Amino acid sequence: MPPRYLAAGLALAAFAAPASARPVSYAGGWTLMQDNNGMYSSLHAHYSPTATDSIGLYVEQNQEMDTTFTGLKYTRLARRWNAPQSQGNLYLSLGAGAADPFGDGEAQWGSMAGVAADWETRRVFVSYDAHVRDYGENESLSHAARIGIAPYVAEFGALHTWAMVQVENTPDADEPVTVTPLLRFFRGPLLVEAGYTLEDEEFLLNWTWRF
Amino acid sequence: MKLIKTLAIATALTLSPVAGSALAETPAKAEAGAGEILLAKVNGLVCDFCAQSIRKIVGKDDAVQKVYVDLSKGEVRVDLKPGKSLDDAALEALIRKAGYSMVSVDRNFAK
Numbered sequence: 001m002p003p004r005y006l007a008a009g010l011a012l013a014a015f016a017a018p019a020s021a022r023p024v025s026y027a028g029g030w031t032l033m034q035d036n037n038g039m040y041s042s043l044h045a046h047y048s049p050t051a052t053d054s055i056g057l058y059v060e061q062n063q064e065m066d067t068t069f070t071g072l073k074y075t076r077l078a079r080r081w082n083a084p085q086s087q088g089n090l091y092l093s094l095g096a097g098a099a100d101p102f103g104d105g106e107a108q109w110g111s112m113a114g115v116a117a118d119w120e121t122r123r124v125f126v127s128y129d130a131h132v133r134d135y136g137e138n139e140s141l142s143h144a145a146r147i148g149i150a151p152y153v154a155e156f157g158a159l160h161t162w163a164m165v166q167v168e169n170t171p172d173a174d175e176p177v178t179v180t181p182l183l184r185f186f187r188g189p190l191l192v193e194a195g196y197t198l199e200d201e202e203f204l205l206n207w208t209w210r211f
Numbered sequence: 212m213k214l215i216k217t218l219a220i221a222t223a224l225t226l227s228p229v230a231g232s233a234l235a236e237t238p239a240k241a242e243a244g245a246g247e248i249l250l251a252k253v254n255g256l257v258c259d260f261c262a263q264s265i266r267k268i269v270g271k272d273d274a275v276q277k278v279y280v281d282l283s284k285g286e287v288r289v290d291l292k293p294g295k296s297l298d299d300a301a302l303e304a305l306i307r308k309a310g311y312s313m314v315s316v317d318r319n320f321a322k
Contacts, residue, residue, distance in 0.1 A: 153283070
């Protein structure tokens with residue numbers, strides 16, 4: 001790994017933050033999450049039996065790895081720090097299922113693992129997440145960091161808006177380091193993110209719906 | 212790509228400040244004959260998902276009539292049904308089940 005990427009990775013790790021918003025819900029809560037970007041499109045439908053666990057179906061069509069992954073994904077909220085004006089979270093995730101290469105290739109067992117951390121106040125958000133994917137003949141490591149600012153503070157039920165920047169490092173990708181400015185809109189049970197990745201010239205559109 | 216661009220624009224318009232001008236709900240004032248009102252100080256309340264979690268979990272309890280969350284003050288107001296009660300430990304357990312930390316409960320603020 002070139003030193004400049006290592007330095008960038010360490011700098012990003014210092015910020016610490018996740019690409020997916022709150023992958024564990026309250027006890028008995030269901031969540032639908034969809035991510036679309038230049039590298040992959042995914043759908044994650046999960047149920048939280050407790051406030052620290054979620055399990056659900058995860059489907060990902062990964063254009064970078066030419067593979068569709070379909071499997072179960074478990075996420076553990078390993079630690080939460082609740083403070084008067086802030087909240088921090090540490091998540092661990094594991095997934096296993098079928099990795100089906102585009103074209104005529106045979107489907108194989110695939111797996112993934114991830115670690116994510118975030119910290120936010122009502123004004124500031126920082127996060128970091130790292131994921132390893134093993135899709136049969138293809139393996140991939142990626143990590144992303146985010147920093148966000150809320151231009152105003154909104155009450156529950158009103159529209160929350162965040163301006164964020166995501167920096168992602170995927171060493172094996174055509175563009176190893178990408179920068180994505182994005183806007184996050186958050187209202188009640190629905191969170192939507194829209195952005196644009198400068199290097200890939202691809203749009204990002206993520207949404208999370210909790211019920 | 213066109214689909215994603217269209218969806219992004221539609222989403223931005225749908226969730227624009229004009230469309231999202233709903234105000235946070237205001238708790239009703241205590242009325243004679245109404246149930247007890249509890250005001251809990253809770254740590255970790257930073258977003259609508261937090262408020263939603265608290266409302267879903269605490270609101271399911273049989274003694275609870277209505278739950279209001281004030282993100283700015285980090286407070287959860289719980290209006291109980293007439294004749295029902297909820298002790299501090301039970302409320303703390305409900306808030307913990309939602310994923311948050313209760314610091315204190317004020318049972319006299321509405322009196």
